[in-house]
Amino acid sequence: MNIALGSDxxxxxxxxxxxxxxxxxxxxxxDFGVFSEDSVDYPDLAKLVASAVQAGECxxxxxxxxTGIGMSIAANxxxxxxxxxxxxxxxxxxxxxxNDANILTMGSRVVGFGLAADIIDVYLKTxxxxxxxxxxxxxxxxxxxxxxS
Ligand code: RB5
Numbered sequence: 001m002n003i004a005l006g007s008d009x010x011x012x013x014x015x016x017x018x019x020x021x022x023x024x025x026x027x028x029x030x031d032f033g034v035f036s037e038d039s040v041d042y043p044d045l046a047k048l049v050a051s052a053v054q055a056g057e058c059x060x061x062x063x064x065x066x067t068g069i070g071m072s073i074a075a076n077x078x079x080x081x082x083x084x085x086x087x088x089x090x091x092x093x094x095x096x097x098x099n100d101a102n103i104l105t106m107g108s109r110v111v112g113f114g115l116a117a118d119i120i121d122v123y124l125k126t127x128x129x130x131x132x133x134x135x136x137x138x139x140x141x142x143x144x145x146x147x148x149s
Contacts, residue, residue: 001124003029004058006049007108008042008071011064014108014116018062021117027124030058046074050081053102061103062120068107075103079144082137087111092119096126098133 003022007015012034022029032048034040042065049061061083063071068085075083083103084095087110095101104123106116 001027001060002058003027003124004032004049004052004061004103005029006032006045006061007034007064008045008066009034009037009039010066011071011106011108012037014106014111014113015064017113018064018116018120021113021120025121029062042070043074046071047078050075050078050083050103054078054080059102060124063103063105064108064116065105066107066109068105068110072103072105075105079148080141082140086119086123087115089118089122092123093126096123097129098136100128100133100137 005015005019019031030052032045034045046063049063052058053061063075065071072083072085075081081103082099082101083105084099084101085105086092086095092104106119
């Protein structure tokens with residue numbers, strides 16, 4: 001598993017702590033930045049992480065901004081990306097089990113590091129259940145195709 005990691009300036013400090021958490025868990029990741037608290041536009045980072053997941057360079061992504069909302073909106077504009085904004089471990093569990101979310105987004109102004117680490121651990125260890133959920137994901141794919149036509 002190779003994780004694409006990114007944040008905007010508001011998420012930078014939490015993203016750095018998450019990077020240490022992934023290292024301590026022996027998980028491999030590509031850090032797409034940012035690397036300071038200088039102001040940036042979150043869609044630019046969402047694009048980098050979503051593109052790495054789309055291309056298969058990374059099996060999933062983690063995106064942090066102030067609320068997690070902007071990152072989820074921007075990431076979900078990429079076809080094949082299912083980004084889930086999670087602020088609790090139950091949502092993180094269902095995001096994988098039901099929605100096969102391939103990007104997790106969180107808000108640095110919403111969750112502290114301890115909760116963010118728990119959310120990540122649950123997200124990474126949970127598997128897609130398939131079954132009835134597969135047809136629902138297929139219908140999301142159809143929505144993308146409909147929007148393109
Ligand atoms: C930056 O101030 C903030 O708007 C951004 O991090 C994010 O919360 C947007 O959704």
